[in-house]
Amino acid sequence: MNRNRLVSQMVYLAVVVLVSAACATSQLPPTSVPQTPTPMPPTATSVPPTDTPVSPTPTLAPPTDTPIPPTATTRPTSTAAPSVNDPLSGNPSPRAYVSMAYDSESGQVIIVGGLTGDPNDPTGISGATWAYDMATNNWSQMKPPSGPGRSSGTLAYDIDSDRVILFGSYPEGKTWDTSDLNETWAYDYNKNNWTRLADGPAKHLGTRIAYDAESDRIILFGGYHVSGMLYDDTWAYDFNSDTWTKMEPATKPPGRNYQGMTYDAKADRVLTYGALTVEGKPLETLWAYDFNTDTWQEMVPGEQSFPGMRDYTAMVYDAESDRMILYGGKTEDQSSGEVWMYDYNTNTWTKLESSPNPGKLYKHGMVYIPTIDRSILFGGDVGAYEFSNETWSYDLNTNTWTNVTTQP
Ligand SMILES: [Ca+2]
Ligand SMILES: [Ca+2]
């Protein structure tokens, strides 16, 4: 069993118990969302792995895209004030559990909160909305008039709808109160406002999302249930109809959480890699999901080198180079500073090393910016709850990292 994960989960459970006891009189009524703990053994796949390069199959008829306005007005909206658990100007404070999305219409990288201090201290959990402007290399706390008041979820940008989608977050300042974790929120940078949308799957701690642009769907995979079970279910969210749909692929990757996940636009596949089983066994095979056919495919690496154990890693897709980039994540010797490049077309991993680099870290955020053909990395845990607030830029074509952190 992975001791670090066991300890963190035990701490987390203890906190949930304490918070539940302390807040017994102010508890929300039990949710009507039924738990669906369908424990699945961390199976190897039943389908024989293929290690032959797979050419993307022609897409089937894409789901129809009839724009239906989200019916957010029927749901409560948060009246949370702008976050005080964060500096009001300058750079975001150092943090972990960072997820990033790039609003390409507005040219802004968006993050929402993160763990900024002691996870047992309410002031250590920020729910602030921050935007990083590529053109000026400047971070701004957006201070929307109302917001989710939530932290450390997973983000993806819906290009078609020009919204950043936040899912799987927990309340700001509630110290790991995971209650349901099922709120869906959309951020419109142009109007600087958040809208609450239909609830998604409940209690999927550390689930990840990515946006399938060809299908105009947010794809969700993985998550951890506090009973000690990792989910291996796949969901799709359509902002246009404000609908979550549970998919039913015949084959599924082993359950996991806080893994790397990104969308390969050319192949029209959502790629996921890394994290651990409940027993602490590393998940070292990349999987690719095609929403159009509702099919997961295991991309067995064969004899080549591949990243190996990576927990809390980050992945992006460099569209210009048509390669996936993986950076960071916890390894057996704490964490790694290597870049791994993956080519879906040939199922080929390539290790790249360069100096300087952001160093060994995990629980960081990373996103690709097509207009400058660079990936941006922010934050992360550099070891034992010591956090970074550095911003780095990476050019895959030249394998060059640049620290672009501005001095306060
Ligand atoms: Ca926008
Ligand atoms: Ca959309």
Ligand SMILES: [Ca+2]
């Ligand atoms: Ca698709």
Ligand SMILES: [Ca+2]
């Ligand atoms: Ca490139």
